[in-house]
Amino acid sequence: MTNPPQSSNITITKDSAFSVKINRFLALLQRLLSNPTTVIGLIIIGLMLSMAIFAPWITTANIPDPYQMPRDWGAVRKPPGEMGYLLGTTNEGGDVFYGIVWGSRTSLQLSIYVVGSTMIIGTIIGSIAGLLGGWVDEVLMRIVDVFLSIPELIFALAIAAVLGPSFTNIIIALSLVIWVKYARIMRAQVLQIKQNDFVDAARIVGDSKFNIYIKDILPNAVTPVTVQATLDMGNVVLIGATLSFIGLSEAGIAEWGVLVSEGQAGIASGRWWASTFPGLMIFLWALAFNLLGDGLRDALDPRLEDR
Amino acid sequence: MPNNQFENNVLAKVKDLKVHFNSKRGVVHAVDGVDFEILNGETLGLVGETGCGKSVTGRSFLRLLPIPPGIIKGGAVNFKANLVCTRCSGRGCSECGKSGHKTEKGEQVDLLKISDTRMREIRGDRIAMIFQDPGKALNPTLTVGAQMAEVFLQHRSLEILDMAGLGQIKNKAILRFAKQDVKLFDKILLLLPKARKQKLKVQEAVKIMVSKALSETQVPNPLKLLDRFPHELSGGMRQRVMIAQALACNPDLLIADEPTTALDVTVEARILELIRELQLKRKTSVLYISHDLSLVRRICDRVAVMYAGRIVEIGKAEEIFANPSHPYTRGLMAAVPSNGIPRGSLSAIKGTVPELIDPPDSCRFSGRCPYEVNGCRVNDPKLRKITESHSVACFINDASLSWCAPSFEEERV
Numbered sequence: 001m002t003n004p005p006q007s008s009n010i011t012i013t014k015d016s017a018f019s020v021k022i023n024r025f026l027a028l029l030q031r032l033l034s035n036p037t038t039v040i041g042l043i044i045i046g047l048m049l050s051m052a053i054f055a056p057w058i059t060t061a062n063i064p065d066p067y068q069m070p071r072d073w074g075a076v077r078k079p080p081g082e083m084g085y086l087l088g089t090t091n092e093g094g095d096v097f098y099g100i101v102w103g104s105r106t107s108l109q110l111s112i113y114v115v116g117s118t119m120i121i122g123t124i125i126g127s128i129a130g131l132l133g134g135w136v137d138e139v140l141m142r143i144v145d146v147f148l149s150i151p152e153l154i155f156a157l158a159i160a161a162v163l164g165p166s167f168t169n170i171i172i173a174l175s176l177v178i179w180v181k182y183a184r185i186m187r188a189q190v191l192q193i194k195q196n197d198f199v200d201a202a203r204i205v206g207d208s209k210f211n212i213y214i215k216d217i218l219p220n221a222v223t224p225v226t227v228q229a230t231l232d233m234g235n236v237v238l239i240g241a242t243l244s245f246i247g248l249s250e251a252g253i254a255e256w257g258v259l260v261s262e263g264q265a266g267i268a269s270g271r272w273w274a275s276t277f278p279g280l281m282i283f284l285w286a287l288a289f290n291l292l293g294d295g296l297r298d299a300l301d302p303r304l305e306d307r
Numbered sequence: 308m309p310n311n312q313f314e315n316n317v318l319a320k321v322k323d324l325k326v327h328f329n330s331k332r333g334v335v336h337a338v339d340g341v342d343f344e345i346l347n348g349e350t351l352g353l354v355g356e357t358g359c360g361k362s363v364t365g366r367s368f369l370r371l372l373p374i375p376p377g378i379i380k381g382g383a384v385n386f387k388a389n390l391v392c393t394r395c396s397g398r399g400c401s402e403c404g405k406s407g408h409k410t411e412k413g414e415q416v417d418l419l420k421i422s423d424t425r426m427r428e429i430r431g432d433r434i435a436m437i438f439q440d441p442g443k444a445l446n447p448t449l450t451v452g453a454q455m456a457e458v459f460l461q462h463r464s465l466e467i468l469d470m471a472g473l474g475q476i477k478n479k480a481i482l483r484f485a486k487q488d489v490k491l492f493d494k495i496l497l498l499l500p501k502a503r504k505q506k507l508k509v510q511e512a513v514k515i516m517v518s519k520a521l522s523e524t525q526v527p528n529p530l531k532l533l534d535r536f537p538h539e540l541s542g543g544m545r546q547r548v549m550i551a552q553a554l555a556c557n558p559d560l561l562i563a564d565e566p567t568t569a570l571d572v573t574v575e576a577r578i579l580e581l582i583r584e585l586q587l588k589r590k591t592s593v594l595y596i597s598h599d600l601s602l603v604r605r606i607c608d609r610v611a612v613m614y615a616g617r618i619v620e621i622g623k624a625e626e627i628f629a630n631p632s633h634p635y636t637r638g639l640m641a642a643v644p645s646n647g648i649p650r651g652s653l654s655a656i657k658g659t660v661p662e663l664i665d666p667p668d669s670c671r672f673s674g675r676c677p678y679e680v681n682g683c684r685v686n687d688p689k690l691r692k693i694t695e696s697h698s699v700a701c702f703i704n705d706a707s708l709s710w711c712a713p714s715f716e717e718e719r720v
Contacts, residue, residue: 020450020534134375197444200371205431205552206461211487215457219448 031299038295044288052104059098067102069094069254077266080273088273090262094252096277102254103278106167107285110240111233114174119229121175122182127221129183130190131213141187147180153239160248167249170240178232185228189221196220227297234289241282256282317387318559318592319368320344324382326363326372333664337363339616340382342690345560350586350593352607352624354600354639358660360616361596365562368418368594369430384418388433388559432462435553437582439565441545445537451548452533455517458555460487463516470512481505516555524551524581543574550582557589564596579606600643604628609696612636615671616663618690622697632699634676670702678703 032038051058055066062070072093080088080096087096129140147155159173193199194217202212237256243249244257251258256278263274326338338360345351353361366372368384416425418434438444446454459467464485468476476482480496483489484506489497497506514533521529524547537545546566553561563582567575583606586593597603603610604624611621612635620633631637638656658675670676673683680702688700 197438197440198446201436201438201444201549201552202446202457203371203430204369204436205458206427206429207457207487208427211457215449216446220446 028299032295035295035298037291038299041288041291041295044284045292048104048285048288049108051101052108055101055105058101059095062098067106067254069099069252071252077271079271080277087277088271090259090274091266091271092252092262094259094262096259096263096274099254099259100256100278100281103256103259103281106253106255107237107240107282110167110171110174111236113171114178114236114240115229115232117175118179118232119182119225122179122184123186123225125179126183126186126188127190127213127218130187130194131217137187140183144180144183147177148184152177153242156239156243157246157248160243165248165250167244167253167255170243170249173243174236174239178236181228181232182225185224186221189224190217193217193220223297223300227293227300230289230293230296234286234293237282238286316346318345318347319384319386321364322383322385324364324367324384325380326360326367327378327380329376329378330664336616336663336666337377338367339663339666341613341616341618343611343618343621345592345594346609347559348586348590348592349608350583350595350606352603352610353594353596353613354598354603354610355613356598356639356660359613360663361598361613362564364613365436365564365594365596368434368560368562369436370418370426371436379419382419385415386418386429386434386560387415388429428462431458431553431558432556433558434560434562435556435558436562436564437546437549437553437566440569441542441549442537442569444549445545447537450534450536451521451540452514452517454537455520455533455548455552455555456513457487458552459513459516460485462556467509467512467516470515472508476505481509485509520551520555521548523554523585524548526551542570543578546570546574546578547581550578550585554585554589554591558591561586561591561593562596563593565598567602568597568599575602582606600639612639615660615666617671617700619672619701620697620699621690622694622699626694626697630697632693632697632703633672633701634678634703635672638675672701 032042055061062068069090069092072089072095074093075085075089076091076093078085078089080086082088085095085097087100089095090099125140125144129137150158156170156173156177159176160169163169163172199212199216202216207215241255241257241260244253244255245261247261249255249258259278260275260282263271263276263278266272267275321341321343324338324341325336328335328337341360341364343351353364355361363372363377367379368386372379416429418426418429421429445451464482464487467485468482480489480493480502483493484497496502514530517533518529521532526532526544526547532540532544532548537548540548550566561582566582567578570578579602582593585591595603595607607624609622610624610627611618612627612633613619614635620627620631620636627636628640631640635656642656656675661671661674668687669685670679670683670688673679676683683702686702688702690698690700692698
């Protein structure tokens with residue numbers, strides 16, 4: 001080695017680390033878009049999201065609380081397509097179209113709150129268990145086992161019933177049920193990645209434990225967690241709707257499960273619309289996120305990266 | 308430990324190292340009383356079959372053992388670093404009086420006992436390691452540049468700052484950035500326009516250092532390599548990156564754990580040449596762990612043969628290959644295919660390495676040894692010198708014993 005170059009020799013080029021990240025993201029996007037079913041999922045999700053975002057422009061917001069269904073007692077049990085009620089009305093004069101549009105917001109809230117919080121909590125707890133091992137791992141995993149031993153829906157149902165009927169309680173109940181999945185996945189990932197030579201290599205370099213976790217373990221472990229989170233975005237709405245259907249959220253809220261439950265009394269007498277349309281939305285929402293989740297799993301698979 | 312001081316030419320001294328592993332069926336004595344020393348600038352080959360404790364011995368230099376289930380049962384790994392000035396990495400700067408060395412003498416430390424902080428200072432800086440499979444030893448989510456930058460940020464931050472023209476900088480955030488110790492608050496500070504510019508300068512300096520280190524391993528177009536991911540490189544290329552990373556800080560000791568096993572023969576030759584060349588240039592000692600005797604013969608100054616957690620024979624490479632004095636060494640050599648041996652007559656040592664769970668007090672090789680006598684089953688041979696530089700742990704030819712086995716030559720004729 002010769003003398004170190006003078007400071008004047010150092011020219012600042014563009015932030016190459018940043019451009020590498022962009023390129024990687026674009027490559028991922030390209031792989032994602034090459035799969036037609038994923039594209040269908042993405043289109044449905046895009047439409048749902050724009051419906052949630054533009055809800056106040058699509059329908060006139062109910063005053064004072066737009067998340068409550070407006071009640072028009074003069075127009076009960078209208079079939080779809082009749083003057084101003086595009087998708088008909090319910091027994092209580094609620095506009096089904098309004099419920100669907102604002103219900104997309106409630107569903108989005110539900111899935112983002114539940115999946116966001118459980119992903120963070122589960123990742124942290126799973127990482128701690130995997131990294132520390134020993135009795136910490138043992139204790140945490142036994143707690144997880146207890147949570148896993150009760151079926152998802154029944155456990156959520158029990159918690160929501162104890163907490164009382166409200167939409168917030170459904171969020172809490174679902175979060176309590178779902179976090180264990182992420183803890184499990186993360187622990188398994190950490191345990192597996194910890195064995196890799198590159199973690200030892202980073203230790204040899206003299207990196208601190210925290211740096212090794214952030215740089216070497218976490219980025220390699222997030223793929224299955226991301227896929228699971230995408231799938232759960234759909235599943236959470238499915239379970240949430242079930243709980244609402246049973247009557248565990250506030251009555252009259254603009255939520256797809258509540259709408260289905262409101263409409264089911266009329267199905268026998270031929271008023272199919274009040275249950276069918278919100279049910280269709282729940283189905284589409286879950287389907288779209290499942291399609292995207294499958295696509296993500298394929299696209300993020302490192303073995304397929306070169307193809 | 309004044310009675311334990313090294314001679315001047317010794318870099319590291321392993322004394323009675325014992326590493327055991329707890330398993331469900333008992334305690335595995337993976338390394339059971341290993342003694343050897345590594346001299347300055349030499350290549351010491353550590354050979355043996357799979358499961359002999361070679362890798363565990365190598366890894367204990369860096370305390371890279373899985374603990375638990377591993378336990379360091381006893382012994383010491385003494386190491387005396389040739390402290391190079393960290394500011395200029397031996398080139399000579401104002402701080403070290405143009406000598407390139409730190410003013411204080413490198414003190415002797417026991418690598419098994421020093422604190423984690425000290426260990427981290429030594430790892431990557433004074434002792435480095437190359438792994439067997441370069442495909443698994445590079446993080447798939449980091450670019451080559453980012454990965455190699457870690458070594459420099461960890462051990463050479465002052466030099467980086469000098470290079471970036473920020474030698475006298477007071478900004479704590481930048482200082483911490485150059486040490487790879489960025490706090491959450493620093494991230495916000497680094498967004499300020501002035502700090503951002505300085506940060507980019509530091510990054511650029513790191514880039515220059517990394518590409519320099521890469522170019523020494525004869526990588527074509529190192530600057531282009533920086534932004535690529537490990538999976539985009541070939542095996543030989545990845546191993547070059549590993550070597551560049553390992554030798555980046557001019558370590559005193561390089562532990563090479565079968566670095567060419569995963570590579571094909573032509574690449575292997577080039578990588579070995581490269582290690583040799585860089586080693587001579589930097590006067591680095593190499594501990595070369597391998598099971599390939601013909602390769603060890605080519606590149607090593609001294610050879611230690613390990614069997615079942617013990618060193619059974621150690622000496623200069625020429626001595627060992629001219630006069631193998633342990634039956635195990637002989638067996639290993641006979642198992643190497645070579646030109647003279649007719650087709651089909653390749654011999655193998657019968658049996659496999661015994662399980663090392665609570666081994667009995669006997670020669671570990673008894674049961675597989677063709678020269679075995681009754682005494683081998685009840686006595687445990689210790690390393691004894693047969694010439695000044697050649698030691699062997701076997702009762703054959705041991706004149707002090709009345710019951711010793713006949714020598715190899717007598718047996719054969």
